[in-house]
Amino acid sequence: MIYWVGAAIVNRVPAADSALRLTNFSNIVVFGAYATYVIMTVMMLVMIIMRMPAAQVSTQRISEILETEDSLQEDSRTEAPKVGTVEFRNVSFHYPSSGKNVLENISFQVQRGETVAFIGATGSGKTTLVSLAARFYDVTQGEVLVGGVNVKDYTFDARYDRIGYITQKAMLFSGDIIEQGTHEQLLAKGSFYADLYNSQFEKAS
Numbered sequence: 001m002i003y004w005v006g007a008a009i010v011n012r013v014p015a016a017d018s019a020l021r022l023t024n025f026s027n028i029v030v031f032g033a034y035a036t037y038v039i040m041t042v043m044m045l046v047m048i049i050m051r052m053p054a055a056q057v058s059t060q061r062i063s064e065i066l067e068t069e070d071s072l073q074e075d076s077r078t079e080a081p082k083v084g085t086v087e088f089r090n091v092s093f094h095y096p097s098s099g100k101n102v103l104e105n106i107s108f109q110v111q112r113g114e115t116v117a118f119i120g121a122t123g124s125g126k127t128t129l130v131s132l133a134a135r136f137y138d139v140t141q142g143e144v145l146v147g148g149v150n151v152k153d154y155t156f157d158a159r160y161d162r163i164g165y166i167t168q169k170a171m172l173f174s175g176d177i178i179e180q181g182t183h184e185q186l187l188a189k190g191s192f193y194a195d196l197y198n199s200q201f202e203k204a205s
Ligand SMILES: Nc1ncnc2c1ncn2[C@@H]1O[C@H](COP(=O)(O)OP(=O)(O)OP(=O)(O)O)[C@@H](O)[C@H]1O
Pocket: 095, 097, 098, 102, 120, 121, 122, 123, 124, 125, 126, 127, 128, 129
């Protein structure tokens, strides 16, 4: 539209007056550029306004999460008398969102170096049981002991040092195995891979 009107204006100037034609022409080009800036800005403003409700809802949700109080409190224990053991004593548990017990009166002991498998139908509580050992939730009854100490008595760091948790989904490493380094490199890095390897093959770390 701008260029269409502009062309008409330039054309109206007699061809002999080339200086005026040029001035008109450049004015129109500059005007066109400025008009584009203005339109772009308005478009951006419209985009911002359109996205505002989504941003508002997201902010609300984020602040909800940030303001959620941690239902698990840490204690002060850092030492474990019985290294590498896990014990459940009369554990019962139901999720906060439902009153029905998922686990009832579960008791067992696992010694260092032992491997235990829990077998059960879907929804029987295997994942729940393991997440209790890692204290993702607090038991509703009974106690869970790791290294001979109630998991509630540990500091968070001490507990994380003693429990490694690998989920059903393969989310542990990204990329391929070669990229992660050779077996020796990974062992030398220590930490999780070494723990995993040592626990599987019973080598003292
Ligand atoms: N976050 C949760 N909130 C409420 N109930 C849950 C929650 N997670 C699991 N449940 C319920 O607890 C019960 C046990 O679930 P869990 O995931 O421990 O079973 P599972 O034995 O691991 O099953 P699967 O073999 O499918 O992995 C199920 O009835 C499930 O609906």
